[in-house]
Amino acid sequence: MNIELELKDLLRRREPPPGFAEQVMARVLVDNGPPLSGQPRAAVIHRGWRALAAAALMAITLGGWGVHVTLRARDELRLAMRITAEKVGRAQQQVRAVSR
Amino acid sequence: MRRIFISLLLAFPAVAWAQNGRITIEIPASLAAKAAESVDVNLDGAMLRLAAKFLSDDMDREAREMVRKLDGIYVHSYEFDDDGEYDRSILDKVRAQLGPSWKRIVTVQNRTRENVEIYMQPNGDTISGLVILSAEPRELTIVNIVGPVDLDKLASLEGQFGIPHVTKEQRHE
Numbered sequence: 136m137n138i139e140l141e142l143k144d145l146l147r148r149r150e151p152p153p154g155f156a157e158q159v160m161a162r163v164l165v166d167n168g169p170p171l172s173g174q175p176r177a178a179v180i181h182r183g184w185r186a187l188a189a190a191a192l193m194a195i196t197l198g199g200w201g202v203h204v205t206l207r208a209r210d211e212l213r214l215a216m217r218i219t220a221e222k223v224g225r226a227q228q229q230v231r232a233v234s235r
Numbered sequence: 236m237r238r239i240f241i242s243l244l245l246a247f248p249a250v251a252w253a254q255n256g257r258i259t260i261e262i263p264a265s266l267a268a269k270a271a272e273s274v275d276v277n278l279d280g281a282m283l284r285l286a287a288k289f290l291s292d293d294m295d296r297e298a299r300e301m302v303r304k305l306d307g308i309y310v311h312s313y314e315f316d317d318d319g320e321y322d323r324s325i326l327d328k329v330r331a332q333l334g335p336s337w338k339r340i341v342t343v344q345n346r347t348r349e350n351v352e353i354y355m356q357p358n359g360d361t362i363s364g365l366v367i368l369s370a371e372p373r374e375l376t377i378v379n380i381v382g383p384v385d386l387d388k389l390a391s392l393e394g395q396f397g398i399p400h401v402t403k404e405q406r407h408e
Contacts, residue, residue, distance in 0.1 A: 179318045206289065208285060212287070214310070218378065218388060219310065219389060229343045
């Protein structure tokens with residue numbers, strides 16, 4: 136498969152399963168324990184959403200950076216092989232021309 | 236005497252490295268600044284294997300397999316607007332690293348055009364390293380490939396990677 140198509144497929148937006156957000160929020164509330172005294176429940180939920188958004192942003196950034204590095208390495212490899220093959224090929228041509 | 240000893244100590248790692256097919260290519264920053272076009276590729280084994288996975292179908296399987304077996308590809312190539320803009324001592328420094336384990340297999344000398352030297356480091360039936368020095372009046376290229384290289388296969392790759400077979404004369408037309 137074409138590399139661009141593979142990457143598009145990997146990075147395609149996928150909908151979470153039903154009830155995913157509720158499960159995450161419930162887990163956040165469990166992990167954070169009961170709300171601190173005087174801290175409204177809405178504030179805790181808001182904090183949970185922010186943490187989730189930050190984690191998602193970090194994952195997207197790191198994933199994008201990894202893809203960028205890999206594609207750059209691929210392009211550099213192609214360029215390096217192109218130059219090398221050209222040099223070896225030309226040297227072989229000249230050697231053959233002399234030995235004729 | 237002390238200076239000689241220090242020089243020997245400094246030279247030792249480079250020579251030891253060259254035993255493994257790898258050489259040190261020291262290019263002054265001013266050279267790249269002077270060049271009209273420059274290419275600096277430094278890919279170690281891990282990056283090569285990663286990049287090889289992302290090579291698409293325009294390369295044949297053999298080429299991909301060859302790349303996967305390599306431990307590094309290092310290419311430095313500079314093109315200049317005028318003749319003689321680079322210091323040829325850069326090449327001497329590379330040659331100095333190639334000890335007796337390296338064999339010069341090709342030398343193409345031409346006073347006005349391209350001079351090419353190809354060195355390889357044999358390891359049993361295979362090659363563990365390859366160095367190509369190409370010096371033209373307006374172009375300098377140094378290539379170091381670390382790992383098992385098949386020269387014929389390598390030459391046959393010309394025409395792949397999105398470029399046609401090109402002769403020197405065609406290139407300068």
